[in-house]
Amino acid sequence: AGALSVAHVDLMSLGVLEAPGAYGCALAIGEGQSAGNWPSYGGPHYGFFAARDEFIRRMPGRIVGETVDVDGRRGYVLTPPIGAPAAYPPGETFSFHLTLLGDARRLLPYFILAVPEMGLGGVGAGRGRFKLRRILAEFPDGREEEVLPEGERVLRLPEQAVTHADVLLQAGQYSRRWRNGNMASLELEFLTPLRLIWNEALVKAPDFSIFFARLLERVDELAVQFAGGERRPPEERARLQNLAREVRMIENRTRWVEVSSGSSRTGSKTWISGLVGSARYAAPTPVWAELLPWLLWGEAVQVGKDTVKGNGVFRRAG
Known part of the structure; x- marks a missing residue:
């Protein structure tokens, strides 16, 4: 029970034969060299591993984003x-x-x-x-x-994962500090380069509405790609983004840092520069109450470009 059928096939034969999925196979494997290879690829041989649509999201390779729908975000x-x-x-x-x-x-x-x-x-x-x-x-x-544990070889995998209910509980506890006023301020610390792009240009100031728009976009796409979530209704997205536009920056202590990431394999480097430092923002407390859960998710998943290289780490100060 629960076993999957695997077909070992010659790649070129599939030009004239039915695909393995057509006769009930869940997976197909084989040597891929017959399909050709470009000289700079690396080794002279390679294999392929394919799956029917319902199994694509369960393939180990998807964790590094090699399935490129929804911008191929990493898991x-x-x-x-x-x-x-x-x-x-x-x-x-x-x-x-x-x-x-x-x-x-x-x-x-x-x-x-x-x-x-x-x-x-x-x-x-x-x-x-x-x-x-x-x-x-x-x-x-x-x-x-x-x-x-140190010195052991047996894994004890955690049984629980962080859920949206956990985040809402944390947001409720944090927002208690704002109950005595109509306006509240929040300071964000950008601990690793925050690299945002807006209208095809780098953003070199911590504009909250742009920051939140990219944060919300990332959280939503990750939820769809890795958690089976539904796309946020356009009216809900517009409502949250309008709330984010009510947030005003009242203090900016950020700076732009030039950082590159090198590849020992290719000998090339990629620029992952961005903003670091801190900024303080002010908004009505009901606005913060709506935005805070998504800021907490942003702390967990990081924001902007090159998060798999450590970019986009931010925290609430205090």
């Missing part, structure tokens, strides 16, 4: 060590956060297997090597669960 975000030094001396410890989104969290074991291999091969310009010590699962209420 994870990386939060690097905040305030980390340029280099770690031998023996020093460090930590980073990895957030798996929606049903992509089922692939956590694959990440856990990959991290020690990364450590053996080395990362960064000096190919610094590291060992995995332990893994913790963190929750919005401050709880932690050990996924991989």
